[in-house]
Amino acid sequence: MSIAWTAFTPGSALAGGALIGLAASVLWLVNGRVAGISGILGGLRWRPGDRGWRLAFVAGLLAAPAVLGWVAPGIGEFAPAGQGSAEVIRLFVAGLLVGIGTRLANGCTSGHGVCGLARLSPRSLAAVAVFMGTAFAVVFIARHLIGVGL
Amino acid sequence: MSAPAASGRNPLIPLAGALVAGLIFGVGLIVAGMSNPAKVLGFLDLAGAWDPSLALVMVGGIGVARLGLLLGRRTRRSASGEPFHASGHRPVNRRLLVGSALFGIGWGLAGYCPGPAVVAVGAGSLAALPLVAGMLIGLWVRGPRKAD
Numbered sequence: 428m429s430i431a432w433t434a435f436t437p438g439s440a441l442a443g444g445a446l447i448g449l450a451a452s453v454l455w456l457v458n459g460r461v462a463g464i465s466g467i468l469g470g471l472r473w474r475p476g477d478r479g480w481r482l483a484f485v486a487g488l489l490a491a492p493a494v495l496g497w498v499a500p501g502i503g504e505f506a507p508a509g510q511g512s513a514e515v516i517r518l519f520v521a522g523l524l525v526g527i528g529t530r531l532a533n534g535c536t537s538g539h540g541v542c543g544l545a546r547l548s549p550r551s552l553a554a555v556a557v558f559m560g561t562a563f564a565v566v567f568i569a570r571h572l573i574g575v576g577l
Numbered sequence: 578m579s580a581p582a583a584s585g586r587n588p589l590i591p592l593a594g595a596l597v598a599g600l601i602f603g604v605g606l607i608v609a610g611m612s613n614p615a616k617v618l619g620f621l622d623l624a625g626a627w628d629p630s631l632a633l634v635m636v637g638g639i640g641v642a643r644l645g646l647l648l649g650r651r652t653r654r655s656a657s658g659e660p661f662h663a664s665g666h667r668p669v670n671r672r673l674l675v676g677s678a679l680f681g682i683g684w685g686l687a688g689y690c691p692g693p694a695v696v697a698v699g700a701g702s703l704a705a706l707p708l709v710a711g712m713l714i715g716l717w718v719r720g721p722r723k724a725d
Binding site: 448 | 590591592593594595596597598599600601602603604605606607608609610611612613614615616618619621622623624625626627628629630631632633634635636637638639640641642643644645646648649654655656657659660661662663664666667668669672673674675676677678679680681682683684685686687688689690691692694695696697698699700701702703704705707708709710711712713714715716717718719720721
């Protein structure tokens, strides 16, 4: 392992993380809800009586790039469009696994990784250990054993 | 479930709270660099040129979220009148482990977890569209096993 010092952005990582924690605190203290994105999205279908605040939260997520671009232009990087059908299929399959996996596990990087760990939940600790471990393994296999770029 | 709050408070409060929370959450992800899957993959590539940024995003997020949780302990209900919907302390089971493993595989394949994927769609990133399509199918094809 070698640390990529030029890519490492500790200040903005901590600041952005603190904003995520602030958002989770707002949703908890105002709505009494856990800021877990997969749970919020899943509930749009499975909790039909409960759509209003979920849609409002998703609207906030979707509006974030425009609002930030207006307040502080130039911040934020996004991926270029995928090139070719293989790329699109990879992204779609990855999305399916993310959706099915987080549905089964009742949480993702936000619900388990931020909110669950903040609650010191043993389930969330187990979830984070497993999804980080498998993600590390997938990237290792792809980049260093098979040699595809990802 | 979210029946109207017993206290009869303004029904716009939960909508405004969630909108503001979603907005701050999205801005935080972008500021942190997490809207860029290449940066996330830079964290997940331990054996390459490793970018530890994502670990600090989690440290900041967990620390501030913990403060919010501690503040919430002073009251019985949230500001909107809704009770706190905490998931109970259920055991670590196979479903959790299998689900987390599948999620980790998908995350490693693309560098997108759910929040950044939605934010990237909001930014008009075409790369995130097939991912979000797959994710919503995955989330919506089967319901939760029990109400939780």
